[in-house]
Amino acid sequence: MVKRALPRRFYDRDALDVAPELLNKLLVANGVSARLVEVEAYRGHDDPGAHSFRGQTPRNATMFGKPGLLYVYFSYGMHWCANAVCGPGTTPHAVLLRAAAPVAGLETMRARRTKARRDVDLCRGPGSLGQAFGFDRSFDGADLTRGSVCIVDDGVPPPVSPGVSPRVGLAVGKGDERAYRFFVRGDPHLSRAGSAPRSNPRRPS
DNA sequence: ACCGGGATGTTCT
DNA sequence: GAACATCCCGGTG
DSSP: OOOEEOOHHHHSSOHHHHHHHHTTOEEEETTEEEEEEEEEEEEGGGOTTSGGGGOOOTTTGGGGSOTTBEEEEEETTTEEEEEEEOOSTTOOEEEEEEEEEEEEOHHHHHHHOTTOOSGGGTTBSHHHHHHHTTOOGGGTTOBTTTSSSEEEEOSOOOOSSOEEEOOSSOOTTTTTTSOOEEEOTTOTTOSSSTTOOOOOSOOOO
Protein backbone atom coordinates (compact mmCIF):
# COMPACT_ATOMS: atom_id res chain seq x y z
CA MET A 1 0.00 0.00 0.00
CA VAL A 2 1.62 3.21 -1.17
CA LYS A 3 0.77 6.18 0.98
CA ARG A 4 0.51 9.35 -1.03
CA ALA A 5 -0.58 12.89 -0.38
CA LEU A 6 -3.90 13.73 -1.96
CA PRO A 7 -3.28 15.55 -5.28
CA ARG A 8 -4.42 19.06 -6.01
CA ARG A 9 -7.28 17.85 -8.19
CA PHE A 10 -8.78 16.23 -5.09
CA TYR A 11 -9.21 19.67 -3.51
CA ASP A 12 -10.11 21.52 -6.71
CA ARG A 13 -13.86 21.01 -6.18
CA ASP A 14 -16.73 22.36 -4.13
CA ALA A 15 -16.07 21.93 -0.40
CA LEU A 16 -19.37 20.06 -0.11
CA ASP A 17 -17.97 17.36 -2.40
CA VAL A 18 -14.52 17.28 -0.80
CA ALA A 19 -15.65 17.24 2.84
CA PRO A 20 -17.19 13.73 3.05
CA GLU A 21 -14.26 12.30 1.10
CA LEU A 22 -11.78 13.66 3.64
CA LEU A 23 -13.24 11.35 6.28
CA ASN A 24 -10.83 8.54 7.20
CA LYS A 25 -7.93 10.31 5.48
CA LEU A 26 -4.72 10.73 7.46
CA LEU A 27 -3.56 14.19 8.48
CA VAL A 28 0.23 14.19 8.83
CA ALA A 29 2.11 17.19 10.19
CA ASN A 30 4.65 18.36 12.72
CA GLY A 31 5.64 14.93 14.01
CA VAL A 32 2.15 13.50 14.53
CA SER A 33 -0.69 12.04 12.51
CA ALA A 34 -4.40 11.38 13.01
CA ARG A 35 -7.32 10.06 11.01
CA LEU A 36 -10.02 12.64 10.22
CA VAL A 37 -13.44 11.70 11.59
CA GLU A 38 -15.31 15.04 11.54
CA VAL A 39 -15.20 17.96 9.08
CA GLU A 40 -17.32 20.91 7.98
CA ALA A 41 -17.71 22.58 4.58
CA TYR A 42 -17.54 26.38 4.23
CA ARG A 43 -18.66 27.70 0.90
CA GLY A 44 -17.23 31.00 -0.18
CA HIS A 45 -19.36 33.95 -1.12
CA ASP A 46 -22.71 32.20 -0.74
CA ASP A 47 -22.25 31.00 2.83
CA PRO A 48 -22.82 33.47 5.69
CA GLY A 49 -20.96 31.10 8.00
CA ALA A 50 -17.75 31.26 5.97
CA HIS A 51 -14.93 33.68 6.72
CA SER A 52 -14.85 34.47 3.01
CA PHE A 53 -18.51 35.60 2.92
CA ARG A 54 -17.65 39.31 3.09
CA GLY A 55 -14.68 39.13 0.79
CA GLN A 56 -10.94 38.84 1.12
CA THR A 57 -9.12 40.19 4.19
CA PRO A 58 -5.61 39.65 5.54
CA ARG A 59 -6.90 36.86 7.78
CA ASN A 60 -8.75 34.81 5.17
CA ALA A 61 -6.41 35.44 2.21
CA THR A 62 -5.36 31.78 2.08
CA MET A 63 -8.97 30.75 1.41
CA PHE A 64 -8.72 32.72 -1.84
CA GLY A 65 -5.56 30.88 -2.85
CA LYS A 66 -5.23 27.67 -4.77
CA PRO A 67 -6.95 24.46 -3.66
CA GLY A 68 -4.83 22.19 -1.50
CA LEU A 69 -3.48 24.88 0.82
CA LEU A 70 -3.89 24.75 4.58
CA TYR A 71 -5.86 27.71 5.94
CA VAL A 72 -5.06 28.24 9.64
CA TYR A 73 -6.80 30.96 11.64
CA PHE A 74 -6.78 32.12 15.26
CA SER A 75 -10.09 31.52 17.03
CA TYR A 76 -11.48 33.02 20.24
CA GLY A 77 -8.14 34.46 21.19
CA MET A 78 -6.53 31.10 21.94
CA HIS A 79 -7.14 28.35 19.42
CA TRP A 80 -5.62 27.63 16.02
CA CYS A 81 -8.08 25.98 13.63
CA ALA A 82 -7.14 24.35 10.34
CA ASN A 83 -8.94 24.02 7.02
CA ALA A 84 -8.19 22.43 3.67
CA VAL A 85 -8.75 25.03 0.96
CA CYS A 86 -10.98 23.77 -1.86
CA GLY A 87 -12.26 25.16 -5.14
CA PRO A 88 -13.10 24.97 -7.90
CA GLY A 89 -10.25 27.20 -8.92
CA THR A 90 -9.91 30.12 -6.57
CA THR A 91 -13.49 29.93 -5.33
CA PRO A 92 -12.95 30.49 -1.59
CA HIS A 93 -14.27 27.19 -0.31
CA ALA A 94 -12.69 25.31 2.59
CA VAL A 95 -13.16 22.29 4.82
CA LEU A 96 -12.65 22.77 8.57
CA LEU A 97 -10.86 19.83 10.22
CA ARG A 98 -12.92 19.34 13.40
CA ALA A 99 -11.84 16.05 14.92
CA ALA A 100 -9.51 13.13 14.35
CA ALA A 101 -8.43 9.81 15.81
CA PRO A 102 -4.77 9.92 16.89
CA VAL A 103 -2.60 7.46 14.95
CA ALA A 104 1.07 8.33 15.56
CA GLY A 105 3.06 10.67 17.77
CA LEU A 106 0.75 10.20 20.74
CA GLU A 107 3.46 11.21 23.21
CA THR A 108 3.99 14.47 21.35
CA MET A 109 0.27 15.14 21.26
CA ARG A 110 -0.05 14.51 25.00
CA ALA A 111 2.81 16.93 25.67
CA ARG A 112 1.07 19.63 23.62
CA ARG A 113 -2.41 18.90 24.99
CA THR A 114 -1.66 19.19 28.69
CA LYS A 115 -5.34 19.64 29.54
CA ALA A 116 -6.50 16.48 27.77
CA ARG A 117 -7.25 13.79 30.31
CA ARG A 118 -7.73 10.93 27.86
CA ASP A 119 -6.19 10.09 24.48
CA VAL A 120 -9.65 10.17 22.95
CA ASP A 121 -9.70 13.92 23.65
CA LEU A 122 -6.37 14.75 21.96
CA CYS A 123 -7.86 15.89 18.63
CA ARG A 124 -11.47 16.30 19.70
CA GLY A 125 -12.67 19.63 18.34
CA PRO A 126 -10.95 22.03 15.94
CA GLY A 127 -9.06 23.94 18.62
CA SER A 128 -7.87 20.76 20.28
CA LEU A 129 -6.82 19.28 16.94
CA GLY A 130 -4.82 22.41 16.16
CA GLN A 131 -3.11 22.22 19.53
CA ALA A 132 -2.29 18.51 19.18
CA PHE A 133 -0.66 19.23 15.82
CA GLY A 134 1.16 22.30 17.11
CA PHE A 135 -0.41 24.55 14.47
CA ASP A 136 0.09 28.30 14.54
CA ARG A 137 0.22 31.19 12.09
CA SER A 138 3.34 29.80 10.45
CA PHE A 139 1.28 26.88 9.10
CA ASP A 140 -1.20 29.14 7.30
CA GLY A 141 -0.72 28.69 3.57
CA ALA A 142 1.18 25.40 3.77
CA ASP A 143 0.75 23.32 0.62
CA LEU A 144 -0.91 20.04 1.53
CA THR A 145 0.04 18.47 -1.78
CA ARG A 146 3.80 19.06 -1.70
CA GLY A 147 5.16 19.70 1.76
CA SER A 148 5.65 17.98 5.09
CA VAL A 149 2.13 19.01 6.07
CA CYS A 150 -0.22 16.83 4.10
CA ILE A 151 -3.33 14.70 4.01
CA VAL A 152 -2.68 11.12 2.99
CA ASP A 153 -4.83 8.41 1.48
CA ASP A 154 -3.57 5.25 3.16
CA GLY A 155 -6.27 3.03 1.73
CA VAL A 156 -9.05 3.46 4.27
CA PRO A 157 -12.15 4.47 2.30
CA PRO A 158 -14.52 7.17 3.51
CA PRO A 159 -17.76 5.89 5.05
CA VAL A 160 -20.39 4.83 2.54
CA SER A 161 -22.98 6.70 4.58
CA PRO A 162 -21.37 9.45 6.66
CA GLY A 163 -23.24 11.25 9.40
CA VAL A 164 -24.54 14.65 8.27
CA SER A 165 -25.67 17.51 10.50
CA PRO A 166 -25.70 21.28 10.84
CA ARG A 167 -22.35 22.88 11.61
CA VAL A 168 -21.28 23.54 15.17
CA GLY A 169 -20.95 26.94 16.77
CA LEU A 170 -22.56 29.19 14.17
CA ALA A 171 -24.91 31.95 15.30
CA VAL A 172 -28.55 31.77 14.29
CA GLY A 173 -28.98 33.16 10.79
CA LYS A 174 -25.30 32.74 9.90
CA GLY A 175 -25.69 29.45 8.08
CA ASP A 176 -26.46 27.44 11.19
CA GLU A 177 -29.28 25.59 9.43
CA ARG A 178 -27.12 24.19 6.66
CA ALA A 179 -26.22 20.50 6.96
CA TYR A 180 -22.55 20.96 6.07
CA ARG A 181 -21.02 18.86 8.86
CA PHE A 182 -19.86 15.35 7.98
CA PHE A 183 -18.61 12.73 10.40
CA VAL A 184 -17.86 9.05 10.88
CA ARG A 185 -20.96 7.74 12.62
CA GLY A 186 -20.36 6.46 16.12
CA ASP A 187 -16.68 7.32 16.23
CA PRO A 188 -15.54 7.94 19.82
CA HIS A 189 -13.34 10.89 18.78
CA LEU A 190 -16.18 13.14 17.54
CA SER A 191 -16.33 16.61 19.08
CA ARG A 192 -19.97 15.93 19.91
CA ALA A 193 -21.99 12.80 19.61
CA GLY A 194 -23.99 12.07 16.51
CA SER A 195 -26.17 14.50 14.66
CA ALA A 196 -27.30 16.86 17.41
CA PRO A 197 -24.91 19.77 17.93
CA ARG A 198 -25.43 21.71 21.10
CA SER A 199 -27.93 24.49 20.57
CA ASN A 200 -26.29 27.83 20.01
CA PRO A 201 -25.94 29.83 23.23
CA ARG A 202 -25.90 33.14 21.37
CA ARG A 203 -29.52 33.14 20.35
CA PRO A 204 -31.11 36.49 19.65
CA SER A 205 -33.01 37.70 22.71
C1' DA B 1 -25.24 14.64 31.86
C1' DC B 2 -26.20 19.34 31.38
C1' DC B 3 -25.43 24.11 31.72
C1' DG B 4 -23.22 28.73 32.64
C1' DG B 5 -19.34 31.50 32.53
C1' DG B 6 -14.44 32.91 31.99
C1' DA B 7 -10.31 32.98 29.24
C1' DT B 8 -8.10 35.62 25.59
C1' DG B 9 -7.11 38.52 21.31
C1' DT B 10 -8.07 39.44 16.45
C1' DT B 11 -11.49 41.17 13.31
C1' DC B 12 -15.20 43.75 12.03
C1' DT B 13 -18.95 47.35 12.83
C1' DG C 1 -17.54 47.77 21.54
C1' DA C 2 -19.41 43.39 19.89
C1' DA C 3 -18.75 39.16 17.68
C1' DC C 4 -16.27 35.15 17.19
C1' DA C 5 -16.09 28.13 12.71
C1' DT C 6 -13.71 27.22 21.06
C1' DC C 7 -12.31 24.91 25.21
C1' DC C 8 -12.25 23.99 30.00
C1' DC C 9 -13.85 24.08 34.68
C1' DG C 10 -17.03 24.11 38.29
C1' DG C 11 -21.87 23.86 39.87
C1' DT C 12 -26.12 21.42 39.82
C1' DG C 13 -29.27 17.35 39.15
